[in-house]
Amino acid sequence: MGHDPSNQNNPNIPPSQQPPYGQPPQSPYATPNTSGYQAGPYPGQYPQQGDATGGLIPYKNPLALIAYYTGVASLIPCLGLVLSLVAIVLAILGLMAVKKNPVISGTAHAWVAIALSLFSIFYHVGVVVLMSVLK
Numbered sequence: 001m002g003h004d005p006s007n008q009n010n011p012n013i014p015p016s017q018q019p020p021y022g023q024p025p026q027s028p029y030a031t032p033n034t035s036g037y038q039a040g041p042y043p044g045q046y047p048q049q050g051d052a053t054g055g056l057i058p059y060k061n062p063l064a065l066i067a068y069y070t071g072v073a074s075l076i077p078c079l080g081l082v083l084s085l086v087a088i089v090l091a092i093l094g095l096m097a098v099k100k101n102p103v104i105s106g107t108a109h110a111w112v113a114i115a116l117s118l119f120s121i122f123y124h125v126g127v128v129v130l131m132s133v134l135k
Contacts, residue, residue, distance in 0.1 A: 064094030064106030064113070071113035074120040081124050084117035091117070 058064050067090035074083035091113040098107050 058104065058106030058109055060104040061094055061097055061106030061109075063090050063097055064110040067091035067094050067113035068109040071116035071120075074117050075123075077124075077127075080120040084120040084124075087113045087117040 067087045070083050070087035070090060074080045074087055076083070091110040094106050094110040094113075098104060098110070
């Protein structure tokens with residue numbers, strides 16, 4: 001028979017020192033987890049530390065976040081052209097901030113802001129052209 005590495009039901013270890021059933025054995029050299037964070041269920045997966053949203057809202061990159069909301073607001077008629085230009089500038093600044101500091105997130109928000117702003121510009125220019133042709 002082979003050696004049981006889990007120390008479960010090992011006659012050489014007293015029952016009081018054996019790990020609970022289903023738990024891996026503790027290494028005598030293991031450092032205790034005092035950080036308060038537990039690793040994810042998959043190897044190599046680490047939790048978002050200090051972020052209750054799970055990293056969905058880039059609060060560390062306010063330029064990208066404001067660009068996203070401004071890009072959504074650029075779909076409002078009459079305000080769209082001005083807001084879309086503001087959103088594009090803020091999104092580019094947000095992307096530059098991510099490039100300088102990759103730890104902050106917000107790349108997706110910045111690209112969505114650029115896409116919405118470009119759509120808004122084409123939509124508003126198209127409406128103006130259509131109104132001038134039909135006039």
